[in-house]
Amino acid sequence: MIESPHETGYNFAYLDEQTKRMIRRAIMKAIAIPGYQVPFAAREMPMPHGWGTGGVQLTAALLGPEDVLKVIDQGADDTTNAVSIRQFFQKTAGIATTTRTDEASIIQTRHRIPEMPLKAGQILVYQVPIPEPLRFLEPRETETRKMHALEEYGLMHVKLYEDIARHGYIATTYAYPVRVEGRYVMDPSPIPKFDNPKMQMSPALQLFGAGREKRIYAIAPHTRVASLDFDDHPFKINRFDRPCALCGGEGVYLDEVLMDDRGQRMFVCSDTSYCESRRAMGHGPVDASAEPAR
Amino acid sequence: MNAPNRPELSQDTELPLMQVRGLTRYFGARPGCIDVSFDVFAGEVLAIVGESGSGKSTLLSLISAQLKPDQGAVHYQMRDGVNRNVLELNEAEQRLLMRTDWGFVHQDPAMGLRMGISAGANIGERLMAIGARHYGDIRSAAQSWLTCVEIEPDRIDDLPKAFSGGMRQRLQFARNLVTQPRLIFMDEPTGGLDVSVQARLLDLLRELAANLGLAVIIVTHDLGVARILSHRILVMRRGRVIEQGLTDQVLDDPQEPYTQLLVSSILQA
Numbered sequence: 001m002i003e004s005p006h007e008t009g010y011n012f013a014y015l016d017e018q019t020k021r022m023i024r025r026a027i028m029k030a031i032a033i034p035g036y037q038v039p040f041a042a043r044e045m046p047m048p049h050g051w052g053t054g055g056v057q058l059t060a061a062l063l064g065p066e067d068v069l070k071v072i073d074q075g076a077d078d079t080t081n082a083v084s085i086r087q088f089f090q091k092t093a094g095i096a097t098t099t100r101t102d103e104a105s106i107i108q109t110r111h112r113i114p115e116m117p118l119k120a121g122q123i124l125v126y127q128v129p130i131p132e133p134l135r136f137l138e139p140r141e142t143e144t145r146k147m148h149a150l151e152e153y154g155l156m157h158v159k160l161y162e163d164i165a166r167h168g169y170i171a172t173t174y175a176y177p178v179r180v181e182g183r184y185v186m187d188p189s190p191i192p193k194f195d196n197p198k199m200q201m202s203p204a205l206q207l208f209g210a211g212r213e214k215r216i217y218a219i220a221p222h223t224r225v226a227s228l229d230f231d232d233h234p235f236k237i238n239r240f241d242r243p244c245a246l247c248g249g250e251g252v253y254l255d256e257v258l259m260d261d262r263g264q265r266m267f268v269c270s271d272t273s274y275c276e277s278r279r280a281m282g283h284g285p286v287d288a289s290a291e292p293a294r
Numbered sequence: 295m296n297a298p299n300r301p302e303l304s305q306d307t308e309l310p311l312m313q314v315r316g317l318t319r320y321f322g323a324r325p326g327c328i329d330v331s332f333d334v335f336a337g338e339v340l341a342i343v344g345e346s347g348s349g350k351s352t353l354l355s356l357i358s359a360q361l362k363p364d365q366g367a368v369h370y371q372m373r374d375g376v377n378r379n380v381l382e383l384n385e386a387e388q389r390l391l392m393r394t395d396w397g398f399v400h401q402d403p404a405m406g407l408r409m410g411i412s413a414g415a416n417i418g419e420r421l422m423a424i425g426a427r428h429y430g431d432i433r434s435a436a437q438s439w440l441t442c443v444e445i446e447p448d449r450i451d452d453l454p455k456a457f458s459g460g461m462r463q464r465l466q467f468a469r470n471l472v473t474q475p476r477l478i479f480m481d482e483p484t485g486g487l488d489v490s491v492q493a494r495l496l497d498l499l500r501e502l503a504a505n506l507g508l509a510v511i512i513v514t515h516d517l518g519v520a521r522i523l524s525h526r527i528l529v530m531r532r533g534r535v536i537e538q539g540l541t542d543q544v545l546d547d548p549q550e551p552y553t554q555l556l557v558s559s560i561l562q563a
């Protein structure tokens with residue numbers, strides 16, 4: 001039995017050992033059937049559901065004393081949500097935390113996959129609000145379960161069809177549905193579709209937890225993850241037409257930030273840790289008036 | 295009464311498309327359907343008539359594998375020519391049959407359509423369900439089926455909500471026909487529509503059935519609809535088929551007292 005290193009009165013990582021075992025069993029099943037939503041007896045956590053209690057429970061069940069935890073929210077380590085979850089586990093498990101992607105053994109995330117490619121042995125834990133990708137067109141749970149069981153996924157393309165009919169292109173940019181290992185269709189949580197290709201054949205383990213809906217699903221390492229599309233409207237990710245205004249990074253996901261109350265804006269890396277490490281390495285803004293690169 | 299210009303049945307159809315044998319289903323002590331047997335041939339329109347509660351919808355649910363019978367069999371000539379008891383197909387096979395070689399048109403369009411998505415997607419759904427992955431092809435198929443059911447193709451992106459009652463039924467036809475099924479089930483497809491709309495819909499239905507060689511099993515309590523549309527007719531009462539035969543013969547010269555009553559009441563109407 002693991003002792004809590006801090007005298008908080010909580011069990012290590014808050015959840016009792018029996019609950020953690022139950023969650024680990026669900027995780028094992030989820031890994032064995034990639035993309036399949038495994039029901040689990042989600043517990044109430046001492047935080048609102050909007051904070052990602054599904055992800056928090058996964059992390060609690062996974063953490064060991066040697067783990068190093070990183071928590072991001074929209075790519076940032078310093079939002080209230082990310083800071084609170086990190087502090088929660090510092091307090092209840094006494095584990096080390098980091099903001100660096102390459103240092104972390106477990107990364108809990110809301111809405112992004114880090115820019116730095118993940119490695120074997122790392123675990124990415126996604127916070128999921130709505131796990132069922134078919135719900136948009138079929139609200140009945142009995143029916144959506146049957147559709148998964150029988151691989152009846154035509155409805156997903158109906159949704160994409162509607163997108164194209166309305167906008168002329170597939171306008172879905174977040175929670176873009178994927179087919180996992182040629183079998184289950186899965187909602188990758190509200191990450192931008194920009195991040196979808198990072199799921200494909202990732203050496204890291206990817207776990208998804210939906211607290212309110214009590215579902216866990218997984219993408220095992222080195223698993224095929226294909227974004228759904230049409231032959232004549234293939235999946236495309238949005239490329240940004242400029243580099244990050246702070247680190248000059250290209251081919252990364254950018255957030256628009258308001259600079260002042262006169263509407264001055266700039267585009268910067270959404271992955272704050274990536275941006276900082278680039279700047280620490282000496283990268284800076286790319287000046288349009290063409291100073292040669294250092 | 296003038297003989298309506300129903301499509302002629304081709305004579306070279308030997309084996310029935312569907313053979314229903316001894317279908318029985320009780321709801322507790324109440325009979326839904328008792329020992330019903332009949333055949334349907336390719337291209338044939340069969341009407342099931344009878345008063346309210348006589349078991350018409352129950353029979354339709356049974357033969358379309360949506361309701362399990364207590365007894366009986368429904369043999370169907372699959373597209374590959376193999377004869378199978380559809381009640382013994384597994385659920386995946388039944389559902390595949392229902393969205394490829396069969397169709398179902400409901401009285402209430404909200405049951406047969408997805409009201410929240412466009413007409414084009416309603417039609418394209420079956421194609422996508424069986425693997426169509428080319429948007430342009432799906433869209434042009436939807437357009438041509440809209441034309442076939444006399445809906446302006448430029449309504450393709452409208453929601454069914456924006457359609458009239460008659461248009462919604464025609465959209466249901468198109469949505470079902472897109473996979474070129476050989477058999478369509480219909481439960482009171484013209485019910486609740488006013489007379490002129492109903493007449494136009496029946497015309498269209500008759501043309502489609504003839505041109506496409508469709509077999510149709512249509513439930514109606516309206517003998518007028520049965521006369522216009524069907525080659526053969528089954529008269530149901532209290533769950534049993536009490537009389538069946540060629541539509542003109544049954545309606546012009548009913549043998550059973552109950553059928554005589556039904557026919558006379560329509561003549562009064």
Ligand SMILES: Nc1ncnc2c1ncn2[C@@H]1O[C@H](COP(=O)(O)OP(=O)(O)OP(=O)(O)O)[C@@H](O)[C@H]1O
Nearest residue numbers: 321324325326345346347348349350351352353515
């Ligand atoms: N799900 C059910 N549970 C219990 N009884 C049922 C059920 N469905 C039908 N019945 C009964 O079975 C009998 C036949 O009903 P059915 O709906 O088949 O009649 P119908 O001929 O279609 O009538 P209508 O013209 O009014 O639609 C009725 O007595 C009905 O009450």
Ligand SMILES: [Mg+2]
Nearest residue numbers: 350351352481
């Ligand atoms: Mg009925």
